[in-house]
Amino acid sequence: LLPDAAMSRESLVARAVDVYRSYGFSPIETPALEYAEILLGKGGDETEKQTYRFEDAGGRDVALRFDLTVPFARFAAEHAGRLGTPFKRYHVGTVWRGENTQRGRYREFMQCDFDTIGTESVLADLETLLVTHDLFVALGFDRFTIRFSDRRILGGLLENLGLGDSAVAVLRSLDKLQKTSRARVEAELATVPGADAGKVARIIELAAMSGDAAGILDRVAPLVGGNPTGDAGIAAVGDVLSGIEAAGVSPGRIVLDLSIARGLDYYTGMVFETYLDDLPGIGSCCSGGRYDDLASLYTKDRLPGVGGSLGVDRLLAAMDELGLSGQRSTWADVLVTVFDDEGAVGAVEIATTLRRGGVATEVYPEARKLGAQLKYANGKGHRLAVIAGPSERDRGQVQVKVLASGEAVDVTLEDLVATCRRLLAAHG
Amino acid sequence: LLPDAAMSRESLVARAVDVYRSYGFSPIETPALEYAEILLGKGGDETEKQTYRFEDAGGRDVALRFDLTVPFARFAAEHAGRLGTPFKRYHVGTVWRGENTQRGRYREFMQCDFDTIGTESVLADLETLLVTHDLFVALGFDRFTIRFSDRRILGGLLENLGLGDSAVAVLRSLDKLQKTSRARVEAELATVPGADAGKVARIIELAAMSGDAAGILDRVAPLVGGNPTGDAGIAAVGDVLSGIEAAGVSPGRIVLDLSIARGLDYYTGMVFETYLDDLPGIGSCCSGGRYDDLASLYTKDRLPGVGGSLGVDRLLAAMDELGLSGQRSTWADVLVTVFDDEGAVGAVEIATTLRRGGVATEVYPEARKLGAQLKYANGKGHRLAVIAGPSERDRGQVQVKVLASGEAVDVTLEDLVATCRRLLAAHG
Numbered sequence: 001l002l003p004d005a006a007m008s009r010e011s012l013v014a015r016a017v018d019v020y021r022s023y024g025f026s027p028i029e030t031p032a033l034e035y036a037e038i039l040l041g042k043g044g045d046e047t048e049k050q051t052y053r054f055e056d057a058g059g060r061d062v063a064l065r066f067d068l069t070v071p072f073a074r075f076a077a078e079h080a081g082r083l084g085t086p087f088k089r090y091h092v093g094t095v096w097r098g099e100n101t102q103r104g105r106y107r108e109f110m111q112c113d114f115d116t117i118g119t120e121s122v123l124a125d126l127e128t129l130l131v132t133h134d135l136f137v138a139l140g141f142d143r144f145t146i147r148f149s150d151r152r153i154l155g156g157l158l159e160n161l162g163l164g165d166s167a168v169a170v171l172r173s174l175d176k177l178q179k180t181s182r183a184r185v186e187a188e189l190a191t192v193p194g195a196d197a198g199k200v201a202r203i204i205e206l207a208a209m210s211g212d213a214a215g216i217l218d219r220v221a222p223l224v225g226g227n228p229t230g231d232a233g234i235a236a237v238g239d240v241l242s243g244i245e246a247a248g249v250s251p252g253r254i255v256l257d258l259s260i261a262r263g264l265d266y267y268t269g270m271v272f273e274t275y276l277d278d279l280p281g282i283g284s285c286c287s288g289g290r291y292d293d294l295a296s297l298y299t300k301d302r303l304p305g306v307g308g309s310l311g312v313d314r315l316l317a318a319m320d321e322l323g324l325s326g327q328r329s330t331w332a333d334v335l336v337t338v339f340d341d342e343g344a345v346g347a348v349e350i351a352t353t354l355r356r357g358g359v360a361t362e363v364y365p366e367a368r369k370l371g372a373q374l375k376y377a378n379g380k381g382h383r384l385a386v387i388a389g390p391s392e393r394d395r396g397q398v399q400v401k402v403l404a405s406g407e408a409v410d411v412t413l414e415d416l417v418a419t420c421r422r423l424l425a426a427h428g
Numbered sequence: 429l430l431p432d433a434a435m436s437r438e439s440l441v442a443r444a445v446d447v448y449r450s451y452g453f454s455p456i457e458t459p460a461l462e463y464a465e466i467l468l469g470k471g472g473d474e475t476e477k478q479t480y481r482f483e484d485a486g487g488r489d490v491a492l493r494f495d496l497t498v499p500f501a502r503f504a505a506e507h508a509g510r511l512g513t514p515f516k517r518y519h520v521g522t523v524w525r526g527e528n529t530q531r532g533r534y535r536e537f538m539q540c541d542f543d544t545i546g547t548e549s550v551l552a553d554l555e556t557l558l559v560t561h562d563l564f565v566a567l568g569f570d571r572f573t574i575r576f577s578d579r580r581i582l583g584g585l586l587e588n589l590g591l592g593d594s595a596v597a598v599l600r601s602l603d604k605l606q607k608t609s610r611a612r613v614e615a616e617l618a619t620v621p622g623a624d625a626g627k628v629a630r631i632i633e634l635a636a637m638s639g640d641a642a643g644i645l646d647r648v649a650p651l652v653g654g655n656p657t658g659d660a661g662i663a664a665v666g667d668v669l670s671g672i673e674a675a676g677v678s679p680g681r682i683v684l685d686l687s688i689a690r691g692l693d694y695y696t697g698m699v700f701e702t703y704l705d706d707l708p709g710i711g712s713c714c715s716g717g718r719y720d721d722l723a724s725l726y727t728k729d730r731l732p733g734v735g736g737s738l739g740v741d742r743l744l745a746a747m748d749e750l751g752l753s754g755q756r757s758t759w760a761d762v763l764v765t766v767f768d769d770e771g772a773v774g775a776v777e778i779a780t781t782l783r784r785g786g787v788a789t790e791v792y793p794e795a796r797k798l799g800a801q802l803k804y805a806n807g808k809g810h811r812l813a814v815i816a817g818p819s820e821r822d823r824g825q826v827q828v829k830v831l832a833s834g835e836a837v838d839v840t841l842e843d844l845v846a847t848c849r850r851l852l853a854a855h856g
Contacts, residue, residue, distance in 0.1 A: 002507060003454035003517070010445075010455050017438075022783050024760035024790025026431035026808075027438050031536050032460070032522060033480070033492075052461070054482030056526055064461075079430060084807060086793050089431065094460060094522075098484055108459050121793040123772055130776075134783075239772075246773045247780045332452035344551055344667075345674045348558075352675045355450050355562075362452025365514050365549040379512060380454075 003329035008316055009110070011326070013092055015138045016112050016310055020090040023131050025114050028089045030071040032096075036063040038074055041297050050097045064096040068113045068309075069294075076117060077298030085118020085303075115307030117294055122236045124306050125270040125290055126243035129254050132274055132286050132308055139315065140324050141276060144285075147257035148272035150237050151289075154258065156230015157206055157223055161199045166192045171261040174207050178259065182208070206258055213241050213256040220258070236269065268292040270306060279318050286310045328381025332360040333424055335377040338367045339389045346388055350398060350416065354386075357417030359424070361386075378403055383427060384420055402427055431757035436744055437538070439754070441520055443566045444540050444738055448518040451559050453542050456517045458499040460524075464491040466502055469725050478525045492524040496541045496737075497722075504545060505726030513546020513731075543735030545722055550664045552734050553698040553718055554671035557682050560702055560714050560736055567743065568752050571705035572713075575685035578665050578698050579717075582686065584658015585634055585651050589627045594620045599689040602635050606687065610636070634686055641669050641684040648686070664697065696720040698734060707746050714738045756809025760788040761852055763805040764814045766795045774816055778826060778844065782814075785845030787852070789814075806831055811855055812848055830855055 001009065017027075036053050040063065053063040065071050068091045076083070092112045114131060116124040129146055136144045151171070158164050173188040182204065189200045206223055209216045217234060224230030237256060244254050262271040271289035276282065288308030295303045319325045334354055336347045347363050354361040362382065364373045370387065377385050387399040392410065400419055401408045404427055411419045429437065445455075464481050468491065481491040493499050496519045504511070518541065525535045542559060544552040557574055564572045579599070586592050601616040610632065617628045634651055637644045645662060652658030665684060672682050690699040699717035704710065716736030723731045747753045762782055764775045775791050782789040790810065792801045798815065805813050815827040820838065828847055829836045832855055839847045 001455075001457040002510065003456060006455040006457045009457070021759035022788040023779075024758050024763070024788065024808075024810075026758050027429075027434040028431055029429040029434045029437070033524065033536060052482075052484060054480075056480060058526075082430065084804070086804075088790070096461065098486075108461060116793065119793045123766070123776070123791060123793040126776065127791065127793070130780075242773050243776045246777045330452050330454050331449035335452070338551070345670050348551070348554065348671045349674045351451075352558075360450040360452065362516070363551060363555065365544065365547045365551040365555070376512065376514075380452075382452075 004325075004327060005316070007329065007331065008319065008325045009312065012139060012312060012316060012319070013110070013112060016135055016312075017090065017092065019131060019134045019138050020114050022134070023088070023127060025088040025090045025116075025131075028072070028075060028091055029093070030065070030068075030075050030091070032064055032094060033062050034065065034071065034074070036061040038298075039063045039065055039070055041070075052096050052098055065093075066097050067095055068093055068111050072113070072115065073295040073303075074298050076303055077295040077301070080295075080299060080301050080303065086116055086124070087118050088114075088116045090114040110312040112310040112312050113307060114310075115294075115305050117303050117305030117307075120304050122239045122270075123243070125236065126240045126247075128270070128288060128306050128308055129240065129244065129272060130247050130249070132272065133249055133253055135286065135310060136274065139319070141322075143277035144274060145252065145277060146254040146272055146274045146286075147260045148240070148254065148270060149256065149258045149260040150233035150270050151261065151267055152229045152233030152269060153220060153224055153237070154203070154206060154261065156227035156233060157202065159229060160224065160227050161195075161202060163192065163194055163199065166194065168265055170195075170203060174203070174259060174261040177207060207261075209258055213237070216256050216258065233269070240270065262287065262289055266291045272308070276318055276322075278322060282314060282318055284311075285315050285318065326381075330362065330380040330382060332362040332380075332382060334359055334361040334384045334386060334420060335373065335380075335382040336361060336363045336386045337370060337373040337388070338364050339370070339387070340367050343367070343388055343390075343393065346393065350386055350388065350413070353413065354417060354420060357421070359417065359420050374401075374403070384423055386416070386420075432753075432755060433744070435757065435759065436747065436753045437740065440567060440740060440744060440747070441538070441540060444563055444740075445518065445520065447559060447562045447566050448542050450562070451516070451555060453516040453518045453544075453559075456500070456503060456519055457521070458493070458496075458503050458519070460492055460522060461490050462493065462499065462502070464489045466726075467491045467493055467498055469498075480524050480526050493521075494525050495523055496521055496539050500541070500543065501723040501731075502726050504731055505723040505729070508723075508727060508729050508731065514544055514552070515546055516542075516544045518542040538740040540738040540740050541735060542738075543722075543733050545731050545733030545735075548732050550667045550698075551671070553664065554668045554675075556698070556716060556734050556736055557668065557672065557700060558675050558677070560700065561677055561681055563714065563738060564702065567747070569704060569750075572702060573680065573705060574682040574700055574702045574714075575688050576668070576682065576698060576700035577684065577686045577688040578661035579689065579695055580657045580661030580697060581648060581652055581665070582631070582634060582689065584655035584661060585630065587657060588652065588655050589623075589630060591620065591622055591627065594622065596693055598623075598631060602631070602687060602689040605635060635689075637686050641665070644684050644686065661697070668698065690715065690717055694719045700736070704746055704750075706750060710742060710746055712739075713743050713746065754809075758790065758808040758810060760790040760808075760810060762787055762789040762812045762814060762848060763801065763808075763810040764789060764791045765798060765801040765816070766792050767798070767815070767817045768795050771795070771816055771818075771821065774821065778814055778816065778841070781841065782845060782848060785849070787845065787848050802829075802831070812851055814844070814848075 051063050051066050056062050095111050096108050169192050267289040269290035273284035274286040290306040293302050294305050336351045338347045351361045351363045385401045397410045399410050479491050479494050484490050520540045586595050597620050695717040697718035701712035702714040718734040721730050722733050764779045766775045779789045779791045813829045825838045827838050
């Protein structure tokens with residue numbers, strides 16, 4: 001990544017981490033390289049095909065992690081006693097996937113996950129949605145929608161219909177509702193053993209319900225009511241909705257959408273996806289949900305939890321497209337130019353003064369023509385240039401130039417920090 | 429890494445990045461995985477033995493980077509035109525080395541490099557030392573010493589002694605002066621072709637010079653003077669010393685030490701190492717220097733530069749040993765307890781209010797016994813607990829408890845943010 005892209009990513013991750021921290025999530029880190037049997041223990045053929053796996057010099061079978069969930073499961077199992085529960089963690093890290101390398105697709109990308117484990121409380125479900133909400137606000141998105149559901153509602157309907165054992169197949173089909181036609185999903189559902197036309201219609205009716213959450217819950221009740229699984233799901237959704245209101249979330253930002261199913265088998269309760277209203281085509285940018293047991297492969301302790309995963313690279317692409325990315329390629333606001341070799345020491349003094357005053361400041365390293373130095377500053381995105389030629393030096397002054405407007409003021413060294421701060425605030 | 433260690437590392441890297449930014453360095457990122465021929469093109473057998481190298485699914489010969497310098501050289505060569513010069517970058521990233529894999533150790537660690545390329549200016553040398561100085565101050569170290577030299581001074585002496593062609597061998601021996609006895613270094617130097625006892629004595633005399641910089645330069649002049657390489661080195665050291673003074677660096681923090689040679693062949697001018705006065709045994713925690721050409725392997729453009737590398741994991745170990753690491757395992761200052769299910773929504777409201785007021789706040793996810801929730805907060809390192817039981821709720825108040833002292837105050841919701849801020853400031 002060149003500096004402008006690396007700065008965007010750095011700034012996105014920093015803002016995400018600030019939100020995680022503000023909710024009491026703590027960081028963990030795990031190695032990128034682990035024994036293949038640990039990373040691949042639970043994954044299917046598809047995962048195995050995508051994983052970079054090799055033998056190290058000691059003859060061990062190792063692999064690069066392909067997500068942050070599996071390493072977290074191993075980590076949680078290993079350290080459960082020391083961590084205590086509830087345990088809330090975030091993890092920013094690189095993952096590797098080898099899919100379609102011939103088509104030149106990303107094989108190395110960054111994930112940014114957050115999870116709360118060791119509690120079945122609906123408060124943790126709610127908080128997962130609030131964190132996601134705050135993330136998108138912090139990233140500068142005005143128009144986004146978090147769509148959530150609770151798998152137990154559909155599960156209750158399926159149990160009522162005598163299709164409880166086919167839940168996974170039904171969920172996988174429903175997950176395509178947003179990507180393909182309703183007719184195709186109906187045809188796929190009709191192939192589920194025991195699913196006649198009437199049952200398929202009921203399933204679609206439930207998944208396609210729209211409108212305000214209270215209205216949806218009213219219409220859901222007769223379809224699902226009386227079934228303990230379904231009732232638990234309806235109650236949890238009600239609690240989540242109250243919490244969203246208590247947190248003062250603007251209406252329409254977190255909405256109930258029973259078609260959200262998430263294809264993965266392991267979700268057991270709340271599930272959610274996040275869409276950018278202006279770029280629906282790029283798909284969900286933050287998804288997740290509640291799972292019954294994170295680490296069954298590695299420990300006998302049951303570790304239920306809930307969490308989400310932020311699609312860092314997808315979001316960066318979206319921010320580029322929406323013009324939310326910065327175009328600068330420096331974090332420094334000020335460039336101190338160097339007029340001649342005699343002025344070099346003075347430039348260092350000026351820069352030191354500015355940095356001590358909290359203003360990030362670069363010194364041009366050579367006494368080149370002023371025009372070349374200002375061109376450099378314009379190209380990098382500095383906002384102010386400080387010029388100290390011999391005439392200014394003789395007067396004990398420096399000139400501060402606003403690069404965007406060309407405005408220039410002469411100031412004494414004592415006034416330099418205050419002047420730069422004022423100009424930066426005005427030309428932010 | 430468990431949360432306390434991960435927080436220390438996060439915080440160390442954030443402070444380092446702040447310093448880099450304050451000098452106008454910009455971030456870049458390169459893939460961890462590159463073609464083996466690119467990463468290993470310049471490395472010797474030793475590097476090759478330590479590198480994780482394997483064939484990917486597409487049959488390509490790839491490897492995990494073993495440092496950040498080689499990928500930067502490739503990157504700079506590839507993008508030189510777009511980046512322009514001077515180009516100042518920092519790069520925080522994981523590197524892998526497989527040494528001693530037979531002993532079950534594979535090593536994955538973090539590097540944090542900064543470089544200025546495309547200029548031969550002594551200002552960039554000076555700035556490299558100032559950045560290093562500011563890094564250690566920002567990390568909270570009171571007692572550290574940056575030792576620098578210029579290889580051309582010793583080079584000038586060797587040319588005067590007719591040993592110019594043996595510079596690399598001499599440098600490698602001198603590099604051991606701090607680790608082994610002077611007698612052993614003398615014995616090793618005596619094996620360099622053409623180095624008689626008199627010449628060895630001269631070399632050691634130069635390397636062992638101590639005292640203030642002006643005094644050293646006075647004594648160096650007759651040994652090296654008249655040799656153009658040596659004179660250039662003396663002049664550059666003089667300029668660096670002026671700049672250090674201009675930047676107001678406390679005396680003794682950046683000192684001239686002609687024994688600093690750095691073993692690596694590619695340094696050509698200024699070289700430096702950084703030691704913690706209280707932990708000399710752990711070796712240099714930030715080292716680097718000037719090189720003539722970064723990317724000769726990848727481009728015909730000459731890219732001279734200067735930079736340094738921060739030993740992140742070594743510094744973390746040092747901070748642990750010196751008691752500079754935090755012991756907390758949460759970034760959140762406040763824990764909002766949940767008294768009963770009815771209070772859960774209220775807890776979310778309270779937490780939202782605090783977060784909007786800039787106070788990082790965690791909600792305990794379940795209505796457990798208060799004692800268990802306070803124990804959790806003490807274990808994690810929260811500073812305040814907010815308690816809202818039914819009696820407080822009835823009065824429209826909450827209780828704020830300072831965990832360290834047990835002090836408790838009742839406040840209205842309107843006063844909550846201000847009260848928490850005041851208590852946090854007082855119990856920092």
